[in-house]
Amino acid sequence: MARDLPWQTALTWLRQGWTDLMTNPLPSLIYGVGVYLVSVLVVWLLFRLELDYALFPALAGFMVIGPLVANGLYVKSRNLEKGRETSLAEMLFVRPRSFVSTSFMGVILLMLFLLWNRAAVLLWALFFGVRPFPGIDEILPWLFTTPQGWALIVIGGAVGALFAAFSFAISVFAVPMLLEERTDALSALGISMAMVWNNLSVMIAWGAIVLGLFLVCIATGLLGLILVFPLLGHGTWHAYRALRPADRAEGDEPERVFISLA
Incomplete structure (x- = not known):
C-alpha cells in the first residue's frame, strides 16, 4: 500500500514510540534490559570461544533478527x-x-543472518588471505592504515548495506x-518488502533513524539497548x-503478495 507519507512522518513514529514506552514504562524497560543482557552474553561468548572475528557481522546482523525479538513490544x-x-x-x-x-519466519531470518556472517568471512579471506583472525586490537589498525583495509571497508560496507537494506x-x-x-x-x-518499496522516502528515513540509534547503542557498549530497543520496537508498530x-489487517483471508502487491 502506497500512503505517500512525507519523510518527516518517521519522526512522528519515533515520538509515538516514546509515548508508548513512557506509558507504564517498567515492562518495556525490563524488556530492554533483557535484550541488553542477552546481547552482552553473546559478545562475551564470541570472545570466550575465540570467535571474535564474527563480532562485527554479529552486531550488524542483530538488525536482521531485531524485529522478531521485538514481538512483545508490538x-x-x-x-x-x-x-x-x-x-x-x-x-x-x-x-x-x-x-x-512465526517460527518459519525465525528460521528464514536466522539463515539470512548466517549468510551475512559467511559473506563477511569470505570478504576477509579475499583481502587478507586464509590466515587466523589477529584479534580486534590488531585488526583496527589494519583496517584504517592499509590499502587492503580501506578496500575492505568500502567493499564490505557496500555488501553489508545490501544485506541490511534487504533484511530491513x-x-x-x-x-x-x-x-x-x-x-x-x-x-x-513479500508484503513487507512491497510496503517498504511503495513508501520509500519515509522508510529510508525510518531506516536511518534505526541505524543511527543502533550506532549509539554500540558506542555505549550496548547499554543504550535498554532504552533504544523498546523505543524502536514501539515505533515500528506505529509505522x-x-x-x-x-x-486492512483484520481480513479473514491471508493476502498473497505474489498475486497482489500491498
Whole structure:
C-alpha cells in the first residue's frame, strides 16, 4: 500500500514510540534490559570461544533478527491502541496468530543472518588471505592504515548495506503482520518488502533513524539497548499501523503478495 507519507512522518513514529514506552514504562524497560543482557552474553561468548572475528557481522546482523525479538513490544503498543494495559508476562509469552508461520519466519531470518556472517568471512579471506583472525586490537589498525583495509571497508560496507537494506525491507513489517494477521511467513516477507518499496522516502528515513540509534547503542557498549530497543520496537508498530491500517489487517483471508502487491 502506497500512503505517500512525507519523510518527516518517521519522526512522528519515533515520538509515538516514546509515548508508548513512557506509558507504564517498567515492562518495556525490563524488556530492554533483557535484550541488553542477552546481547552482552553473546559478545562475551564470541570472545570466550575465540570467535571474535564474527563480532562485527554479529552486531550488524542483530538488525536482521531485531524485529522478531521485538514481538512483545508490538503487543504492548497494540494493547495501548485498545486502551488496555500489558503485563510483562504478556510481552514475554507472545501468542501470534500463526505459531508455525512465526517460527518459519525465525528460521528464514536466522539463515539470512548466517549468510551475512559467511559473506563477511569470505570478504576477509579475499583481502587478507586464509590466515587466523589477529584479534580486534590488531585488526583496527589494519583496517584504517592499509590499502587492503580501506578496500575492505568500502567493499564490505557496500555488501553489508545490501544485506541490511534487504533484511530491513523483508522483516520490518513481516513480524508485526504475523502477530496481527492471518497470513504465512513468505507472504508476510513479500508484503513487507512491497510496503517498504511503495513508501520509500519515509522508510529510508525510518531506516536511518534505526541505524543511527543502533550506532549509539554500540558506542555505549550496548547499554543504550535498554532504552533504544523498546523505543524502536514501539515505533515500528506505529509505522506498521500507518502503512497498513487496522481495517486492512483484520481480513479473514491471508493476502498473497505474489498475486497482489500491498
